[in-house]
Amino acid sequence: MIEFHLDARSGVAPYLQLIQQVRHALRLGMLKEGDRLPTVKDVVARVAINPNTVLKAYRELEYEGLVQPRPGLGTFVTRTLAGGDEAIAAHEPLRRELTDWLGRARAAGLDDEDVEALLISTFREFSEERAGRRG
Template structure:
């Protein structure tokens, strides 16, 4: 079962934080197809927000095709975001492991590695050019 937490200092809307946490849980396999999400009332009480905030998050997840409400029963996961079945997953994982070994050998702390990866992902998402092969280095 997923437990939600909100960070009031993040600058991210509370409903968006809830959506992101469900996405993360679906990617990590914490939530699986058929799992029931906590009720709107329970989440609202747990994270101290208006129930409409939770409802907005659940509706966005429904729009994305990730959950479906069953009236009188609850909201259930309809599909996951687990990428481990992707044909390139294992090869990419090995490359990432090798890269992490090189980063540690170069003296980069975990926080620096995380910042580097996030910067590269954001640059890609923003469409900023990387190297000629398209990679951000």
């Protein structure tokens, strides 16, 4: 079972934050197939948000095929995003390459904010390019 939290200053809509947190947990293997998500009542009692926001997030996750509601029992994970053993095995070498890159960036005089900005903008361009190619 995971616990949700909300960042009021992130500017991201609360229902999107909930979706991101579920996906994050799925990706890191904290949630596996068959696990139950917290009930709507549990979520609103914990983070004090509108119940419809939680319902909307769960509906979105259901639409993506990640979860499935079972009436009277709750909402259950039907698919994991952790990409199997192969993907997890790939984590380690990728992390090493990224660490090397970060070392070079620091050596070139970039501070934390510079690094973050560069990472995000590159990541965004990369995603948009791929999305454009697909569309």
